[in-house]
Amino acid sequence: MEASEGSTPDIFERISHLARTAHGTLTGGVKSSPDVLEEVTEGAVKLLDGVDHAVITLVRRSRPGHLPDNLESVAATGTVPRRFDELQYQHGEGPCFDAIWLHQTVRITDVGVEARWPRLMAAVQEQTPVRSTLSIQLYTDGQELGSLNLFSDSAGGFDDDTEEEAINLATHAAIALSSARRGEQFRSALGSRDLIGQAKGMIMERFDLDAVAAFNLLRKLSQEMNVPIVDVSRRLASREMTSRGKN
Known part of the structure; x- marks a missing residue:
């Protein structure tokens, strides 16, 4: 999917507007952590091309090669992203885990031919409409880590432009979330x-x-x-x- 000429500044301006809202600068005060996370996932679906579902996955840091102590799906835009997280936890692997622990960004272009997590991909293809994904490390905070996970019901749902926009959104989200948590503390x-x-x-x-x-x-x-x-x-x-x- 190629962005039309002049569309990129507009999308970034809309993301910046969302970020200012999450920071509280347009609403008169810093929002709570759950409010910030919901703003981010709902904004991702509304603003980014190809995004049909979104969720933020939180895990507790564990030893390499072991499952996290817990996995929590927060601010999910529906049942589909929560089911994706459940399948990842059941199989002990997946793009969200890799985005959190190993890489800042992980993209799956086509669930049907993805070779990195064959058991998980088979389950995703059978049990969800998800056909492509984009996972971005959101933050690392002591023992807790998080990623912003975007899902498309179409193969090839995310291109380089969408990935850049999603990274921009995740960066704003991480800053807003940090501000919200400092306020709560x-x-x-x-x-x-x-x-x-x-x-x-x-x-x-x-x-x-x-x-x-x-x-x-x-x-x-x-x-x-x-x-x-x-x-x-x-x-x-x-x-x-x-x-x-x-x-």
């Missing part, structure tokens, strides 16, 4: 700080302790109970609210 940290502060205040008031002594008491409880200090604080706050409700 920040909000979580603020929530934890508030809980700990609330628990400290309760202890200071009830036992006539200063802030340092109250925090040391929380820390000692955390060690004795072998649970994070924020969980101890949450239990204390919950118990205090229950007690007040009874009074």
